[in-house]
Amino acid sequence: MMMPRPTGAAVSRRDLLHGLAAGAVVLVAGRGNEVFAQSAATGGTPINALPINALPINAWIAIAPDGTVTLQCAHSEMGQGISTTFAAIIADELEADWSRCEVVFSPAAPPYRHPVYNWQFTGNSESIRSYHALIRKMGAAAREMLIAAASDRLSVPTTELAARSGVVRHAGSGRSVGFGEIAAAAAEKPVPAEPLMKSESEWRLVGGGRSLPRRDVPAKVEGSAVFGIDVKVPGMVYAAVASAPTIGGKLVSVDQASARGMAGVIKIVPLGGAVAVVAEHYWQARLALAKLTANWQPGEGGAFDDGALETMYRNALAGDAGWVEAEKHGDAPAALAASRGVIEAEYRSPWLSHAPMEPMNATVSVTDAGVTVWAPTQGVQMTQIVLANVLQVPPDTVTVNRMYLGGGFGRRLLADFVAQAALCSKAVGRPVKLIWSREEDIRQDWFRPAFLGRVRAMLAPDGLPAAIHHRLVAPSILAPVSPTPIKPGMVDGLAVEGLVEHPYKIPHRRVDYQMLEVPIPTMVLRTTGHGPNNFALESFVDELARAAGADPYQYRRRLLADDPVALTVLERAATLANWGRAAAGRFQGMAFADGFGSYLCQVVELSILDGAIKLHKIVSVCDPGRVLDRVNAASMIEGGVVWGLSATLYSEITFGGGRPRQANFDGYRVATLPDTPELVTDFLENRKTIGGLGEIGPVCIPAALCNALFSATGHRHRRLPLAAERVFTVYGKIFG
Amino acid sequence: MAKFTFTLNGAPTELEVDASTPLLWVLRDHLGLTGTKFGCGAALCGACTVHVNGEAVRACAYTMDSVEGGEVTTIEGLARGGLHPVQKAWIDQQVPQCGYCQPGFVMAAAALLRQQPKPSERDIEASITNICRCGTYARIKKAILVAAG
Numbered sequence: 002m003m004m005p006r007p008t009g010a011a012v013s014r015r016d017l018l019h020g021l022a023a024g025a026v027v028l029v030a031g032r033g034n035e036v037f038a039q040s041a042a043t044g045g046t047p048i049n050a051l052p053i054n055a056l057p058i059n060a061w062i063a064i065a066p067d068g069t070v071t072l073q074c075a076h077s078e079m080g081q082g083i084s085t086t087f088a089a090i091i092a093d094e095l096e097a098d099w100s101r102c103e104v105v106f107s108p109a110a111p112p113y114r115h116p117v118y119n120w121q122f123t124g125n126s127e128s129i130r131s132y133h134a135l136i137r138k139m140g141a142a143a144r145e146m147l148i149a150a151a152s153d154r155l156s157v158p159t160t161e162l163a164a165r166s167g168v169v170r171h172a173g174s175g176r177s178v179g180f181g182e183i184a185a186a187a188a189e190k191p192v193p194a195e196p197l198m199k200s201e202s203e204w205r206l207v208g209g210g211r212s213l214p215r216r217d218v219p220a221k222v223e224g225s226a227v228f229g230i231d232v233k234v235p236g237m238v239y240a241a242v243a244s245a246p247t248i249g250g251k252l253v254s255v256d257q258a259s260a261r262g263m264a265g266v267i268k269i270v271p272l273g274g275a276v277a278v279v280a281e282h283y284w285q286a287r288l289a290l291a292k293l294t295a296n297w298q299p300g301e302g303g304a305f306d307d308g309a310l311e312t313m314y315r316n317a318l319a320g321d322a323g324w325v326e327a328e329k330h331g332d333a334p335a336a337l338a339a340s341r342g343v344i345e346a347e348y349r350s351p352w353l354s355h356a357p358m359e360p361m362n363a364t365v366s367v368t369d370a371g372v373t374v375w376a377p378t379q380g381v382q383m384t385q386i387v388l389a390n391v392l393q394v395p396p397d398t399v400t401v402n403r404m405y406l407g408g409g410f411g412r413r414l415l416a417d418f419v420a421q422a423a424l425c426s427k428a429v430g431r432p433v434k435l436i437w438s439r440e441e442d443i444r445q446d447w448f449r450p451a452f453l454g455r456v457r458a459m460l461a462p463d464g465l466p467a468a469i470h471h472r473l474v475a476p477s478i479l480a481p482v483s484p485t486p487i488k489p490g491m492v493d494g495l496a497v498e499g500l501v502e503h504p505y506k507i508p509h510r511r512v513d514y515q516m517l518e519v520p521i522p523t524m525v526l527r528t529t530g531h532g533p534n535n536f537a538l539e540s541f542v543d544e545l546a547r548a549a550g551a552d553p554y555q556y557r558r559r560l561l562a563d564d565p566v567a568l569t570v571l572e573r574a575a576t577l578a579n580w581g582r583a584a585a586g587r588f589q590g591m592a593f594a595d596g597f598g599s600y601l602c603q604v605v606e607l608s609i610l611d612g613a614i615k616l617h618k619i620v621s622v623c624d625p626g627r628v629l630d631r632v633n634a635a636s637m638i639e640g641g642v643v644w645g646l647s648a649t650l651y652s653e654i655t656f657g658g659g660r661p662r663q664a665n666f667d668g669y670r671v672a673t674l675p676d677t678p679e680l681v682t683d684f685l686e687n688r689k690t691i692g693g694l695g696e697i698g699p700v701c702i703p704a705a706l707c708n709a710l711f712s713a714t715g716h717r718h719r720r721l722p723l724a725a726e727r728v729f730t731v732y733g734k735i736f737g
Numbered sequence: 738m739a740k741f742t743f744t745l746n747g748a749p750t751e752l753e754v755d756a757s758t759p760l761l762w763v764l765r766d767h768l769g770l771t772g773t774k775f776g777c778g779a780a781l782c783g784a785c786t787v788h789v790n791g792e793a794v795r796a797c798a799y800t801m802d803s804v805e806g807g808e809v810t811t812i813e814g815l816a817r818g819g820l821h822p823v824q825k826a827w828i829d830q831q832v833p834q835c836g837y838c839q840p841g842f843v844m845a846a847a848a849l850l851r852q853q854p855k856p857s858e859r860d861i862e863a864s865i866t867n868i869c870r871c872g873t874y875a876r877i878k879k880a881i882l883v884a885a886g
Binding site for chain 1: 774837838839867871
C-alpha cells in the first residue's frame with residue numbers, strides 16, 4: 002500500500018517546532034569571538050543567580066569577595082556527571098580551590114553555545130569533546146587576569162607569581178593574596194587573547210586517573226535533588242495530557258461538559274494534537290482527563306500498522322529510487338558484480354522509545370512581563386525558540402531554568418512538552434506544571450526509527466573483504482534537531498554514521514542511503530545511528546571472518562592493522578576477556594566501534610542454560626583520548642552496556658491502529674538488575690583528540706552479544722530485539 | 738473526598754483527599770515530599786517505592802485506604818537525621834547517574850536489608866526489580882553488599 006507523505010502526518014507536533022529552522026539560521030549568522038568580549042555580560046540573568054557580590058571574570062567564572070568561585074555549566078545534568086567534570090576542567094585551569102567552587106547551570110546565552118554549531122544543547126556526546134579547549138582557555142584567561150591583579154596588589158611582576166588553589170603567591174617574599182580579594186580588579190584587566198594553559202602534568206582535578214565525588218550525588222540519594230517534575234512555583238496548578246488516538250491526529254472538538262463539576266478542575270485546554278486538563282492537583286487533572294469526551298481527526302497515516310511500515314521499508318530497499326551515495330571508495334558495485342562469491346545479509350533494528358525514568362514534564366509561567374520555564378531539558382535554546390514561536394513573543398523574553406533531568410537520551414532536546422505547558426499557562430493565567438503519564442511519554446515520543454539494511458561483500462584471496470556495499474533504509478533522525486533542513490534525497494549524517502568513515506579500510510566500499518518518509522515522528526536516541534549500524538556491520542564482519550575461516554578477533558586485528566591506536570583497544574579487550582580461552586560451555590563474541598570520537602571494543606561472554614542466555618561477563622575497553630574522571634567515565638560505559646542490553650534483548654516499539662502498541666514498561670521492556678553480568682571496564686588514552694563517552698557505551702553490545710550467541714548456537718540473529726525471535730535470557734524468559 | 742490519618746516519617750498526619758488519589762500523589766502534591774518519584778503509574782518501575790508498615794510498596798498504585806492508620810516512610814524520613822547505611826553506601830559507590838530512580842532503589846534496598854541483613858547476590862537479583870534506564874545496576878548490587886557489611 003502507498004503511505005501518505007509523512008512530513009504532514011505528524012503535523013500537530015511538528016507545528017510546535019516549525020520556528021526552529023528559521024530561528025537557528027539567524028543565530029548561526031555571525032557569532033564572532035564574543036566569548037572573550039563577554040566578561041560581565043552573560044546575555045541574560047543567570048538562571049541560578051550568582052552569589053551576592055560575585056564578580057564575573059568572564060562568562061564562565063565569577064568570584065565573590067569571600068573567595069567563592071561560581072562556575073557556569075553549559076550543559077544539562079542528566080546523569081553524565083557533567084556538572085562536576087565540566088566545572089572541574091575550568092577550576093583546574095583557573096587554579097581554584099575546588100572546595101570553594103559552586104556550579105550553576107548557565108542561561109540560554111551566546112557564550113554557552115556549541116563552539117562549532119553555535120547552538121546551545123546537551124547531546125551527541127559533545128559536552129566535553131567540543132567544549133574542552135574553550136573552557137580550558139577561559140579558565141586560563143581568568144587565572145592570568147587574577148595574576149595581573151595580584152601583580153598590582155603585591156607590586157611584583159606577574160612572572161614571579163603563581164596561582165594555586167584559590168590563592169596567588171609570590172614565592173620570593175612568601176606573600177599571597179586570595180582570589181576573592183582581587184576579583185574586582187581582575188575583572189577590569191584586559192582579557193588575554195592567548196592565555197597559557199597548564200600542561201597536562203599540572204592537572205590536579207581532572208585526568209591522570211583522578212575522580213571527583215559528583216556534586217549532585219548526595220542530594221540524589223537523599224531525595225532532595227530537584228528534578229523538573231519536582232519544581233514548586235507559587236500559585237502553580239497542574240496539567241494532565243491526552244494525545245490523539247492516532248499519531249498525527251488532531252483534536253476536532255472536546256465536550257466541555259464532560260469534566261464539569263469535577264473537583265479542582267480549572268480548564269480544558271485544546272492543544273492541537275492533544276488535549277489537557279488543568280486542575281488544582283495533578284490527580285484531579287488525571288481524573289477529569291479520563292472523563293473527557295473528545296472528537297479526533299485521524300492522522301494522515303490513519304490506522305497504519307507494522308505491516309504497512311514493513312512494506313514501506315521493503316519497497317524502499319528493493320527499489321531504485323531515492324538512493325544517495327553516502328560514501329564511495331573504489332567501485333564496490335562493480336567489484337561485487339564481477340564476483341562469484343558474494344556474501345550477503347540483511348540486518349534490521351527496531352523502533353525504539355527513549356523512555357527516560359522521568360516522564361516529560363515542564364513548568365511554565367506565561368505573563369505579560371515574560372515567560373519563565375522550569376524544565377528538565379537538553380534543548381535550552383530550542384525551548385527558547387519554540388516558546389517564542391508558539392507564544393509569539395521575542396525569544397529573549399523567554400527565561401529557561403534548567404532543572405535536573407531524570408534521563409534524556411535525546412528526547413529532551415525537543416520542546417514539544419514545554420510548549421504544551423506554556424499554552425496551558427497562557428490559557429489559565431497561572432504557572433502550570435504539565436506532566437505526561439508514562440503512557441503519554443511513550444505515545445508522544447519521537448522514536449528512533451527502524452533501520453533496514455542489506456550488505457554485500459566479497460573476500461580477497463587473503464580472506465579479508467575486498468569490497469563491501471551497504472544499502473541502508475532509515476528515516477531521518479537528525480531533522481528535528483538540525484538547524485538546517487534535512488530532506489529526502491539528502492544524506493542524514495547521523496543515520497549513516499558508523500558505516501561511513503570507518504577505520505576498516507576495505508579497498509572498495511560504498512554506502513548508499515535512502516531517507517524513508519514515514520507517518521511517525523523520528524528522532525535521535527542514545528547511540529544515534531551508531532547503534533543500529535554497528536549491529537549490522539560488526540555482525541556482518543563476524544560472518545565474513547567465519548566465511549574466511551578466521552578467528553573474529555584475529556580477523557579484526559588484520560582489518561585494523563594500519564591503525565595502531567584502534568589495534569591497542571582491540572588487544573586490550575581480548576586480554577581482559579581472556580579471548581579464546583573461555584571456560585567449557587561459555588562462548589564469546591566481540592565487536593568494535595569508532596564513534597563520538599572514541600574507540601570501543603566489547604566482548605560478551607555467555608552460556609546457554611535450558612535454552613536461554615546466561616550472561617557471564619562483558620568487557621569494555623574504550624579509548625576516548627583523555628579520561629577526565631575515571632569513575633564517571635566507567636559509569637558512562639557500564640550504564641551504556643545496560644542500555645545496549647535493553648536494545649539487544651527486549652526493547653521494541655511496534656505499531657497498530659496508527660499508534661504504538663506499547664505504552665508502559667510491561668510492553669516496552671528494558672534490562673533490569675538480574676540481567677546485568679560482571680562488568681569489566683578499562684580505558685586507554687592514545688587517541689590524539691578527546692572523545693565523547695555518553696553514547697559510545699552501548700554501541701557494540703548488540704553485535705558482540707549476537708556474535709557470542711552464534712558461537713554458542715550456530716544461529717545468526719540479524720534482527721533485534723532477540724525477544725522478537727523468542728530468544729530470552731534466563732531471567733527474561735520468566736516474563737516471556 | 739475522604740479523610741485519612743496515618744503516620745508519615747514519624748509524624749502524625751491527617752488530610753482530606755479524593756479517595757482514589759494514589760499514595761504517590763498525596764505525598765508529592767499534597768504533602769510536598771517530592772523525593773518519591775513518578776515513573777510509570779503502574780507499579781512496574783519502582784521509582785515510587787516507599788515503606789508502609791515496614792514493607793516496600795509502590796506508591797503509584799497504592800491506595801490511601803491501605804495507608805489508613807499505618808506508618809509511611811519515604812526517602813526523606815528513611816534515616817531520621819543523618820544518612821541510612823544504604824544511603825551511605827550509595828554515596829560511597831557513586832551509584833546514581835541521572836538519579837531519578839535512586840530514591841526508589843534506596844527504599845527497596847533498605848527494605849531488603851531489614852528482611853535479609855546479609856543477602857547474597859542471588860537474593861539481590863531476586864528482590865530488586867526496580868528499573869534504572871541509566872543502567873546503574875552493577876553499582877546498586879555492589880552498594881547493597883557494602884551496606885550489608
